[in-house]
Amino acid sequence: MLLEEKLRKEGKAASSLTQSDATVGGNDDTSDSSDGRDAIISSISSLNSEIERGEHLGKHGTEKDEAQMRSLYDKLGKHLHVGSICRRRHLAQSGLHVLRYSSLASCERQIRYRTSRARKIIKAGLNRLARRDAAHLFGGGMQEGYRGLQAKKDKLSTELTAMEREHSKLQAELARQKERITQLSSKTSSHHESNSPPVPNKRNISPPVPAGLPPNYHGKLLRSADTDTPNSVPPGLA
Numbered sequence: 001m002l003l004e005e006k007l008r009k010e011g012k013a014a015s016s017l018t019q020s021d022a023t024v025g026g027n028d029d030t031s032d033s034s035d036g037r038d039a040i041i042s043s044i045s046s047l048n049s050e051i052e053r054g055e056h057l058g059k060h061g062t063e064k065d066e067a068q069m070r071s072l073y074d075k076l077g078k079h080l081h082v083g084s085i086c087r088r089r090h091l092a093q094s095g096l097h098v099l100r101y102s103s104l105a106s107c108e109r110q111i112r113y114r115t116s117r118a119r120k121i122i123k124a125g126l127n128r129l130a131r132r133d134a135a136h137l138f139g140g141g142m143q144e145g146y147r148g149l150q151a152k153k154d155k156l157s158t159e160l161t162a163m164e165r166e167h168s169k170l171q172a173e174l175a176r177q178k179e180r181i182t183q184l185s186s187k188t189s190s191h192h193e194s195n196s197p198p199v200p201n202k203r204n205i206s207p208p209v210p211a212g213l214p215p216n217y218h219g220k221l222l223r224s225a226d227t228d229t230p231n232s233v234p235p236g237l238a
Contacts, residue, residue: 040088043081044095047111050075051118058121066129073122076115082108 054072057065085092086107092098096114098107 037088037091040085040091041095044085044091047079047085047115048096051114054118054122058118058123058125061125061129063129063133066126069122069126073119073126076119076122079111079115082111085111 050072054069054076057069057072061069083104085096086098086104089098089102089104089107092107092111093100093102096111098110102110
């Protein structure tokens, strides 16, 4: 009696273990309801679509796709139903390209590898767009600044040319004025020399002698304003 009861319990345990292994291995489609199967298929299709869309936008996306790229980047990092997908590995094989006969852990690794690769491609695309925006902004500012500096340079060059031209005119006018002054000075000097009386030799000049005094007299009477003949005979005539 006891032996029969023991065998019956062992048979129930073995049957339960076999059913559990079939469910985990993904080989028993009848163990899940139709609604559960449809949900898994929908999750697989959605995940595969997000992976492919993310990779495409990461490689070819533009500024208009940036918001969608960021949304896909976040979604692919938050998939929590990978385990439930891999419990139906025959569905994951056809929908997510999981290798056939993969274990549960291997299936999850393959799916997470695909999502991680897609996120890296999206991240590279976002960085590419950011660099393009920075280059456009920086390049536009540099180009505008260059145009401003070039315009200022042209203006200064024009002003410098005008100043050099004016300087040349002033130099020529100054030279003409100097030549005119030289000519006038020469004419004035020549006219003065022609109208002035000849200057006698200084050695022949003698001071004026008052009337009544002999020539070459140098006495004290020369300092007198009296021109009359003195009462006394001048020295040297006595």
